[in-house]
Amino acid sequence: MKLSHKSGMMNHMKNNEVMGLKKMNLKKKVMYTLSTGLLACTFSFAPLSAPAVAEAGGWDVVGNIFNTVSQAAFEYEAVRSNVLNWGNSPATQQQILNETVQKYGVDTSLEHNERVSRVLNQLIDRGHYAMEPNSLPFRWRVINSDEWNAACYANDFIEVNSALVEDLKSDDALAGVLAHEMTHGLHQHIADALAKQVLYKYGSSLLTMNADVFQSTLTSYVTNYITVKNTTNLNEADADESGFYLLCSAGFNPGGFPVETMAMTLQGDVDRNLLKEIFIGAADHPASQKRFEESVQRMEEYGYNHVKVKNDKDIFIDDKYFMTATATPEMADWANAYLIAGGICKGIHDYSTVEAWGFGTPDFLNDKAYDNLRNSLSDTALSDNLQTMLANAYSLDIYDKDHRSTKAKLKKAEKERNDKITKRKNEVMSSENASAYEAHFEGYTKLGLNVLAYKEAEKAYKANPNSYIQTGNMSRAYNALNADYKEKHNTWNDEYTQKAIEYTDKALKICQDNSIDDTYWLYSNMAYYQMQAQNYAASNEHALKAISLKPDEKSNYRFVGYNSLMMGDKGSAVKYYSLYLNHGGDKDMVPAELSSEVEADAKTIEEIYASNE
Numbered sequence: 088m089k090l091s092h093k094s095g096m097m098n099h100m101k102n103n104e105v106m107g108l109k110k111m112n113l114k115k116k117v118m119y120t121l122s123t124g125l126l127a128c129t130f131s132f133a134p135l136s137a138p139a140v141a142e143a144g145g146w147d148v149v150g151n152i153f154n155t156v157s158q159a160a161f162e163y164e165a166v167r168s169n170v171l172n173w174g175n176s177p178a179t180q181q182q183i184l185n186e187t188v189q190k191y192g193v194d195t196s197l198e199h200n201e202r203v204s205r206v207l208n209q210l211i212d213r214g215h216y217a218m219e220p221n222s223l224p225f226r227w228r229v230i231n232s233d234e235w236n237a238a239c240y241a242n243d244f245i246e247v248n249s250a251l252v253e254d255l256k257s258d259d260a261l262a263g264v265l266a267h268e269m270t271h272g273l274h275q276h277i278a279d280a281l282a283k284q285v286l287y288k289y290g291s292s293l294l295t296m297n298a299d300v301f302q303s304t305l306t307s308y309v310t311n312y313i314t315v316k317n318t319t320n321l322n323e324a325d326a327d328e329s330g331f332y333l334l335c336s337a338g339f340n341p342g343g344f345p346v347e348t349m350a351m352t353l354q355g356d357v358d359r360n361l362l363k364e365i366f367i368g369a370a371d372h373p374a375s376q377k378r379f380e381e382s383v384q385r386m387e388e389y390g391y392n393h394v395k396v397k398n399d400k401d402i403f404i405d406d407k408y409f410m411t412a413t414a415t416p417e418m419a420d421w422a423n424a425y426l427i428a429g430g431i432c433k434g435i436h437d438y439s440t441v442e443a444w445g446f447g448t449p450d451f452l453n454d455k456a457y458d459n460l461r462n463s464l465s466d467t468a469l470s471d472n473l474q475t476m477l478a479n480a481y482s483l484d485i486y487d488k489d490h491r492s493t494k495a496k497l498k499k500a501e502k503e504r505n506d507k508i509t510k511r512k513n514e515v516m517s518s519e520n521a522s523a524y525e526a527h528f529e530g531y532t533k534l535g536l537n538v539l540a541y542k543e544a545e546k547a548y549k550a551n552p553n554s555y556i557q558t559g560n561m562s563r564a565y566n567a568l569n570a571d572y573k574e575k576h577n578t579w580n581d582e583y584t585q586k587a588i589e590y591t592d593k594a595l596k597i598c599q600d601n602s603i604d605d606t607y608w609l610y611s612n613m614a615y616y617q618m619q620a621q622n623y624a625a626s627n628e629h630a631l632k633a634i635s636l637k638p639d640e641k642s643n644y645r646f647v648g649y650n651s652l653m654m655g656d657k658g659s660a661v662k663y664y665s666l667y668l669n670h671g672g673d674k675d676m677v678p679a680e681l682s683s684e685v686e687a688d689a690k691t692i693e694e695i696y697a698s699n700e
């Protein structure tokens with residue numbers, strides 16, 4: 088990608104959520120997104136002339152279509168791969184983060200940052216999803232903005248606006264927004280959306296052609312044309328759907344999604360009476376209404392269609408009234424209602440019998456996702472009532488034909504979804520992808536982001552544990568964590584040191600077994616790690632081996648000098664510290680007790696020449 092286009096890319100490579108733009112109608116929103124997308128597309132290839140208008144039938148037309156189809160496919164891939172490459176650079180990710188922070192300023196609220204960190208980490212650590220090898224790990228910042236919004240860039244940087252975090256008091260609802268944004272990144276929506284602009288362009292020209300020729304090709308292009316017209320909507324629908332299941336798999340309350348989509352529409356302080364108007368009447372909000380209704384349906388299906396919220400606050404189980412949610416100081420009645428209902432849905436989904444709920448035991452609803460449900464069961468009668476209704480629900484799933492088949496159908500769909508993700512999770516961890524993770528490791532190492540570097544090194548190693556490079560990089564990753572640790576605690580972390588030694592040892596063995604001679608870095612690193620561990624003899628052994636391979640590298644002489652001093656061999660210490668200085672070492676690194684002898688001994692090559700000539 089050319090440098091001159093970078094600034095343009097940066098402004099447009101964001102899957103900016105249109106949901107905050109209240110006054111813009113849906114059509115305008117889509118057109119706005121398409122036009123900015125088209126702007127971002129105008130890099131790296133020359134614009135092409137439109138295909139010739141078709142004559143009536145004949146091979147000219149066939150030829151035109153063939154050319155057009157292959158050209159469109161070429162451009163589609165060109166755009167897609169350019170965006171993906173752009174999104175796969177840790178340095179660019181850092182740059183976007185810096186620019187966003189500079190533009191808006193970070194939200195300094197400790198509470199906001201801790202919440203986003205906690206919720207996003209739970210999604211990342213516990214969620215069921217596959218991360219593409221050419222995608223970066225997620226990074227995030229909460230920025231100062233009054234706009235109720237969040238966005239994910241093509242390089243998996245997620246910006247979360249302070250107003251949104253402040254408004255969503257429930258972690259489960261916040262998880263809904265973050266899972267939606269993560270899905271944009273995981274499914275590489277921006278690359279797809281921009282690439283589809285190409286099909287849009289060609290699709291419209293193909294529509295003017297003779298439809299009798301190559302009907303099937305045309306049909307597929309017309310389909311694409313229609314698809315592309317809904318590109319943004321399709322991506323949003325996918326982010327909502329896959330985001331919902333991601334949220335559930337990470338252990339959050341499925342009611343978080345309806346709460347988030349409703350809060351999005353309400354945007355804070357809209358009068359509750361307006362709620363129905365927006366949802367039923369206002370033509371400007373069909374997308375919001377649809378998204379809310381779909382998330383409610385998904386929540387109900389997650390609990391095998393036993394639980395319903397009516398009138399935004401009354402909760403029914405199998406069409407029997409259970410309770411009415413009330414407002415709490417932190418939460419509106421409707422939000423509480425969906426989180427209580429979502430808790431029941433989660434319980435029905437996760438526990439296979441009513442006994443497994445553990446009514447009356449300390450384990451009963453002992454998970455943050457059940458907070459709203461647990462807090463609403465203040466009196467025993469209500470709790471007993473829930474137990475009875477649940478027993479009935481489980482019994483329906485066994486003895487009622489309709490319930491039984493619904494549950495079987497939903498479980499089958501869930502299994503298919505999960506199997507598909509598991510399959511991809513395994514595919515992305517194949518050995519051929521190790522180098523992709525290795526490149527991320529090197530990128531984050533350069534940026535000094537050692538925790539991210541470690542995680543990518545670990546992926547590379549897991550993808551190819553037989554590679555001496557990935558194995559050796561594991562020790563580099565541990566050593567970098569150790570350096571961070573030392574800076575903070577002024578001492579080495581023994582566990583990190585041992586891990587660094589262990590992996591280097593393993594990498595050296597791989598080299599020996601496979602006659603690989605790229606071992607200098609491993610010997611030199613091992614000398615350093617053994618020195619940390621105060622295994623001075625072992626350190627010397629490896630440092631001398633490193634010196635034999637690369638006599639011009641100064642650091643190994645210093646290792647031998649230091650080890651010798653520690654082992655009480657002053658003569659050897661002076662000799663090797665002198666060699667260290669001779670090879671361009673830093674005088675300040677020589678221990679004070681040796682400095683006068685070392686400096687007398689140390690000669691540069693020029694000094695040695697001068698003594699003879």
Ligand SMILES: [Zn+2]
Nearest residue numbers: 104267323326
């Ligand atoms: Zn979105």
